[in-house]
Amino acid sequence: MLSNRVHDLYVLEGLADGDTVIHRLHPRAKLLVTLVFIIAVVSFNRYDVLGAVPYFLYLIIVMSLAELPGSLLHRRFLIALPFCAFAAVTNLILIRETAFVLGGASFSWGFLSMLTILLRTYLCVMAVFILIATTPFPALTRELHRLHVPKILITLIEMIYRYIGVLIDEAGSMATAYKLRSVQSKGIAMKDMGSFVGQLAIRSFDRGERIYAAMTCRGYGRDIPGRERVRMTPPDILCLILLCAAFVLLRFFPILHML
Amino acid sequence: MHMADALLSPQVGVGMYAASVAAIAVATAKIKKDDFGESKVPLMAVSGAMVFAAQMINFTIPGTGSSGHIGGGILLAALLGPFAGLLTLAAVLVIQCLVFADGGLLALGCNIFNMGVIPCLFIYPLLFRPILSPSPTVKRIWIGSVAGVVITLQLGAFGVVLETTGSGIAALPFSAFLVLMQPIHLAIGVVEGIVTAAILNFVYAARPDILTTAAYGSAAPALANRRPAKSPNPGVAEATSVSSIASGNKRTDSPKTVIIVFACIAVILGVGISLFASAYPDGLEWSMERVAGTTELETGESTVFSALAGVQERLSFMPDYDFADGEGAGTSAAGIIGAALVFVIAGAAGLIIRAYKKHRRAKTALR
Numbered sequence: 095m096l097s098n099r100v101h102d103l104y105v106l107e108g109l110a111d112g113d114t115v116i117h118r119l120h121p122r123a124k125l126l127v128t129l130v131f132i133i134a135v136v137s138f139n140r141y142d143v144l145g146a147v148p149y150f151l152y153l154i155i156v157m158s159l160a161e162l163p164g165s166l167l168h169r170r171f172l173i174a175l176p177f178c179a180f181a182a183v184t185n186l187i188l189i190r191e192t193a194f195v196l197g198g199a200s201f202s203w204g205f206l207s208m209l210t211i212l213l214r215t216y217l218c219v220m221a222v223f224i225l226i227a228t229t230p231f232p233a234l235t236r237e238l239h240r241l242h243v244p245k246i247l248i249t250l251i252e253m254i255y256r257y258i259g260v261l262i263d264e265a266g267s268m269a270t271a272y273k274l275r276s277v278q279s280k281g282i283a284m285k286d287m288g289s290f291v292g293q294l295a296i297r298s299f300d301r302g303e304r305i306y307a308a309m310t311c312r313g314y315g316r317d318i319p320g321r322e323r324v325r326m327t328p329p330d331i332l333c334l335i336l337l338c339a340a341f342v343l344l345r346f347f348p349i350l351h352m353l
Numbered sequence: 354m355h356m357a358d359a360l361l362s363p364q365v366g367v368g369m370y371a372a373s374v375a376a377i378a379v380a381t382a383k384i385k386k387d388d389f390g391e392s393k394v395p396l397m398a399v400s401g402a403m404v405f406a407a408q409m410i411n412f413t414i415p416g417t418g419s420s421g422h423i424g425g426g427i428l429l430a431a432l433l434g435p436f437a438g439l440l441t442l443a444a445v446l447v448i449q450c451l452v453f454a455d456g457g458l459l460a461l462g463c464n465i466f467n468m469g470v471i472p473c474l475f476i477y478p479l480l481f482r483p484i485l486s487p488s489p490t491v492k493r494i495w496i497g498s499v500a501g502v503v504i505t506l507q508l509g510a511f512g513v514v515l516e517t518t519g520s521g522i523a524a525l526p527f528s529a530f531l532v533l534m535q536p537i538h539l540a541i542g543v544v545e546g547i548v549t550a551a552i553l554n555f556v557y558a559a560r561p562d563i564l565t566t567a568a569y570g571s572a573a574p575a576l577a578n579r580r581p582a583k584s585p586n587p588g589v590a591e592a593t594s595v596s597s598i599a600s601g602n603k604r605t606d607s608p609k610t611v612i613i614v615f616a617c618i619a620v621i622l623g624v625g626i627s628l629f630a631s632a633y634p635d636g637l638e639w640s641m642e643r644v645a646g647t648t649e650l651e652t653g654e655s656t657v658f659s660a661l662a663g664v665q666e667r668l669s670f671m672p673d674y675d676f677a678d679g680e681g682a683g684t685s686a687a688g689i690i691g692a693a694l695v696f697v698i699a700g701a702a703g704l705i706i707r708a709y710k711k712h713r714r715a716k717t718a719l720r
Contacts, residue, residue: 214359253398288551302396
């Protein structure tokens with residue numbers, strides 16, 4: 095079970111290894127495009143279903159260009175859904191005024207806002223997935239560096255991301271040892287949780303100290319190597335400008351309203 | 354408690370980003386000033402990864418069959434100290450956002466504030482550390498952890514409610530939302546508090562130095578200089594001096610004052626920007642009204658709506674006429690057909706691109 099989790103963790107990063115037009119695009123362009131995309135989508139008012147629909151085009155086209163497996167990303171998307179789905183359904187229940195009548199059936203404002211929330215959730219979550227599935231993690235953290243995110247935070251993000259797998263393995267072997275000694279229990283009993291996680295914490299601390307010693311041996315503390323700047327090429331810049339302009343234009347001139 | 358982008362307005366999102374960025378900047382500056390700051394980085398990283406790993410093991414809660422997991426705000430602050438704890442939590446939240454879509458990219462500011470800034474910069478220095486001082490005991494750790502985690506989660510849930518209703522996407526009224534969220538998080542908080550206490554007690558029993566360094570470590574060099582060798586045990590000297598600060602002996606440069614000042618700045622920034630933003634409900638809406646001729650429901654109700662309702666009555670139903678115009682919904686038959694068209698075009702584009710890629714791959718394979 096735990097090894098599945100490790101696989102889940104790094105499977106998106108595996109996708110980022112690909113070599114397509116989207117993968118080759120500069121990470122900064124992808125990051126900024128994703129941010130503009132999310133802000134544009136989220137800034138529509140809560141009954142505006144049609145406004146956000148054209149943004150689907152971006153998702154579908156980029157997903158096919160990047161050859162991303164839709165089923166995997168959609169399964170991931172379901173994780174993010176519950177809370178938003180809850181809010182969407184409460185909106186459906188709470189706002190009952192009729193918004194419009196179409197072919198004899200009347201639709202409430204709540205129905206519209208439910209659709210909007212689901213649509214927004216989908217668009218925003220998928221946009222982030224596309225970003226992470228087409229951009230190697232180190233490239234992304236390098237861009238954070240450019241955005242003046244503190245170096246210490248970036249180092250933390252990189253190291254935590256790497257060590258999750260290691261510590262899940264560690265926790266997994268502890269859990270196996272626990273299960274071997276407690277035949278009938280399904281999981282780890284609540285009363286043992288303190289010593290279990292506490293043990294994990296102490297092991298982590300010891301490991302942290304060993305890692306620090308190893309890092310110092312290899313020259314940690316000076317500037318982090320491998321942070322050479324990769325410039326954006328003219329196609330990158332063009333792509334960035336075109337996509338951002340498209341999102342902003344769609345925001346202010348929602349084409350579906352004009353039909 | 355992770356908030357998603359879909360329920361957030363850009364104004365609230367950006368406002369909370371400002372607050373969290375301010376808090377992170379302070380924490381970074383503090384860690385940099387600390388002589389042992391750099392050496393702590395691997396420790397922080399492994400602890401952050403540990404919280405992840407611990408979250409992935411499900412613990413059975415007796416009698417319910419449901420499972421619980423730890424959030425880790427107070428835990429990390431207690432193990433690493435408040436500033437290192439905040440940075441670690443921020444990094445954990447960034448990874449959760451990017452890799453698991455647990456919390457949105459725009460909502461990251463809110464999430465860091467609700468789950469990181471509140472426990473590390475408010476609850477830890479104002480509640481947890483005072484309860485544990487002058488030195489931790491089993492009982493103090495129990496009380497501090499449970500109280501700390503419960504209040505952290507209550508404040509965090511309150512923050513979620515404020516930010517969500519402030520965004521105005523979810524229709525649930527403030528009070529109803531509050532009544533829903535607070536009791537749920539009270540239950541979660543009690544469980545998580547007990548778990549945190551059990552973990553910290555185990556760690557304290559095995560390695561007492563970890564908790565004391567976390568609590569007083571960053572202040573240790575300065576305090577040690579001021580009180581040279583009064584006690585053979587430096588931990589005790591630091592502990593007593595910090596508790597004397599807590600009991601009213603305030604200095605301007607004491608870490609506690611600094612934390613409180615910056616925490617207040619962070620809150621004022623967040624709340625202020627959000628309020629300012631919501632006072633002008635939608636800069637974007639307003640400009641959209643001018644440009645595209647559609648407005649929001651609230652403004653539409655008074656004048657535009659009634660005017661349009663009259664127009665609508667006269668024209669009755671016409672396929673060409675966008676009768677919901679004026680509410681921003683713009684729902685018309687034409688619009689719906691247009692939306693359907695978008696999906697068709699998108700699907701077709703996707704298929705064509707895939708087919709083309711397949712074709713090209715087959716070609717290169719033949720060669």
